[in-house]
Amino acid sequence: MKLRRALVLLTFNEIEALPKLFDRIPLSAADEVFAVDGGSQDGTVEYLQSKGVRVLGQPRRGRGCAFQVALDATSADVLCYYSPDGNEDPGDIPKVFAKLEEGGYDLVVASRMSQGAHNEEDEQVLRLRKWVNQAFTFLANALWNRGPYLTDTINGFRAVRADSLRRCDCRVDGFVIEYLMSIRMMKLGLRLGEIPTCEHPRLGGQSTAHSWPTGVEFTRHLIGEALLGRRVV
Numbered sequence: 588m589k590l591r592r593a594l595v596l597l598t599f600n601e602i603e604a605l606p607k608l609f610d611r612i613p614l615s616a617a618d619e620v621f622a623v624d625g626g627s628q629d630g631t632v633e634y635l636q637s638k639g640v641r642v643l644g645q646p647r648r649g650r651g652c653a654f655q656v657a658l659d660a661t662s663a664d665v666l667c668y669y670s671p672d673g674n675e676d677p678g679d680i681p682k683v684f685a686k687l688e689e690g691g692y693d694l695v696v697a698s699r700m701s702q703g704a705h706n707e708e709d710e711q712v713l714r715l716r717k718w719v720n721q722a723f724t725f726l727a728n729a730l731w732n733r734g735p736y737l738t739d740t741i742n743g744f745r746a747v748r749a750d751s752l753r754r755c756d757c758r759v760d761g762f763v764i765e766y767l768m769s770i771r772m773m774k775l776g777l778r779l780g781e782i783p784t785c786e787h788p789r790l791g792g793q794s795t796a797h798s799w800p801t802g803v804e805f806t807r808h809l810i811g812e813a814l815l816g817r818r819v820v
C-alpha cells in the first residue's frame with residue numbers, strides 16, 4: 588500500500604534564504620506540504636502563505652517543539668523534515684522518501700558524514716563541528732545501535748515513519764531533537780538508514796544553533812538516555 592507523505596518545512600526568520608531556493612523544493616514529492624514556523628518576524632510566514640503553503644505556529648520556540656507540532660498536525664504515514672535555509676539539498680527530498688519506503692526503514696537520514704557525502708567543514712583543516720558531531724554519533728552507535736552504523740545521528744534532514752516517531756515520545760523543544768530521535772530509534776531496535784547528502788552554506792540570514800549551549804544540551808540528554816538504559820521513557 589502506498590504510504591501518505593508529508594513534507595514539513597521548518598522556519599524561523601528565513602526570508603533571506605527561503606526565496607532563493609523555494610522553487611527548487613519538489614513539493615509534488617509529497618501528498619501534503621506545510622510549514623511549522625517558530626515565530627518569524629521577517630516576512631517568512633507571509634512569503635510561504637503567498638506560495639500557498641499552510642503555516643502552523645508553535646506554542647514555544649525550538650526545533651523540537653516544531654517537530655512535535657508537525658507530528659500532531661498530520662495523519663500522513665511518513666514525514667520528511669526539511670529546513671529551507673540553504674544547508675540542505677532539496678533534490679534529496681524525494682530520495683529520503685523513496686529510500687524509506689523501498690527499504691522498509693523507520694528513519695532515513697540525509698547524512699553529511701557517509702561515503703559520497705559532503706559536510707560544510709570538509710574544506711577546512713579544523714573541522715570542529717564535524718568532529719564533535721561524529722563523537723556524539725559514535726557514542727550513540729556504541730551504546731545503543733544493534734543495526735548498521737548510522738554516520739549522522741544529528742542532521743535534521745530526514746524522513747521518518749510517523750508511528751515510529753510517536754513511539755519515541757521525544758519531548759524536547761530544542762536542537763537536540765534529532766539526536767534524541769536517533770538514539771531512541773536505536774533503543775527500540777527500529778530500522779535506520781541513510782543516503783549521502785551534500786551540505787551547502789546558508790543562503791542568508793542567521794543560524795540560531797549556538798555551539799556551546801547546544802553541546803551542553805546534547806551532553807545532558809546523552810547522560811539522561813544512558814541512565815534510562817534501553818528504555819525510552
Ligand SMILES: Nc1nc2c(ncn2[C@@H]2O[C@H](COP(=O)(O)OP(=O)(O)OP(=O)(O)O)[C@@H](O)[C@H]2O)c(=O)[nH]1
Nearest residue numbers: 597598599623624625648649650653670794795796
Ligand atoms: N519551526 C522552527 N524552525 C526553526 C526554529 N529554530 C530554527 N529553525 C529552523 O531550523 C533550521 C536550522 O536552524 P539553524 O539555525 O540554521 O541551525 P544550523 O543549520 O545548525 O546552523 P547553520 O549550519 O549555521 O545554518 C533553519 O531552517 C531554521 O529556520 C524554531 O524554533 N522553529
Ligand SMILES: [Mg+2]
Nearest residue numbers: 672674789794
Ligand atoms: Mg542551517
